[in-house]
Amino acid sequence: MNYFLLMTTRTNKFDSNDIQGHYDHLEKLKKEELLEMYGPFSDATGGAYLIKAASLDEATKIGNSDPLIQNGSSTLTIKEWLLR
Template sequence: MNYFLLITTRTNKFNADDIKGHYDHLEQLKKEGALEKYGPFSDGTGGAYLIKAASLEEATKIGDLDPLIQNGSSTLTIKEWLLR
């Protein structure tokens, strides 16, 4: 398994109603053993979460299921992180 950092950045279409679904998504990832860490940025522009996935393609599928992304509240940037 590899580590991927999923960075969410709020758009001008951000809807606070999408936050509950976002946290539900993270809780599901936690139950599946894929989620390592997560949290919002202190400046309120978005947040990030660290997951384990087999590939960039799998990480992208996971990120695309996030309601923040599906509903256009945030954009998503994914980076494979070579943790030491």
């Protein structure tokens, strides 16, 4: 498994009603033992979460299934992170 950092950035369409779905998504990843850590940015522009996935394609599918992304509340940037 590889590590991927998924960064969300709020858009001008941000809807706070999507936050609960986002946390539900993270809880599901936690139960599947894919989520390592997560949290919002201090400037309230978005947040990030670190996951384990077999590939960039898998990480992208996981990220795109987040309600924040599906509903247009945030954009997604994914980076494979070579942790040491």
